[in-house]
Amino acid sequence: MSWLDRLPWGLLLIGSFTLGLAPFVPEPHLVEKLRMLFAGTLSRPLDIFDLCLHAAFPLLLILRLLRAGWLEFIA
Numbered sequence: 001m002s003w004l005d006r007l008p009w010g011l012l013l014i015g016s017f018t019l020g021l022a023p024f025v026p027e028p029h030l031v032e033k034l035r036m037l038f039a040g041t042l043s044r045p046l047d048i049f050d051l052c053l054h055a056a057f058p059l060l061l062i063l064r065l066l067r068a069g070w071l072e073f074i075a
Contacts, residue, residue, distance in 0.1 A: 004064055012064055015057035022054070030054040 021028045033051035036042040042051065 004060070004067055007060065007064060009064070012057060012061040016061045019056070020054055020058040028054070030058070 020030055023029065029050055033042060033047060033054065036047060037051065042048060
């Protein structure tokens with residue numbers, strides 16, 4: 001997991017806020033795809049890829065925060 005420790009904080013933050021929330025209007029794709037996932041309608045391969053793409057940076061940021069000890073209450 002040392003590769004995760006080498007990722008710059010700035011890259012993770014900017015990537016999380018831009019790619020994680022894009023497009024900003026009318027609703028972020030990540031929110032839309034998570035809603036589809038919980039509703040059970042996330043079935044097209046393009047939608048699954050879109051969820052993985054938009055969730056990658058926020059997920060890496062959460063993992064980095066866990067490794068740094070900033071989110072101890074979750075682990």
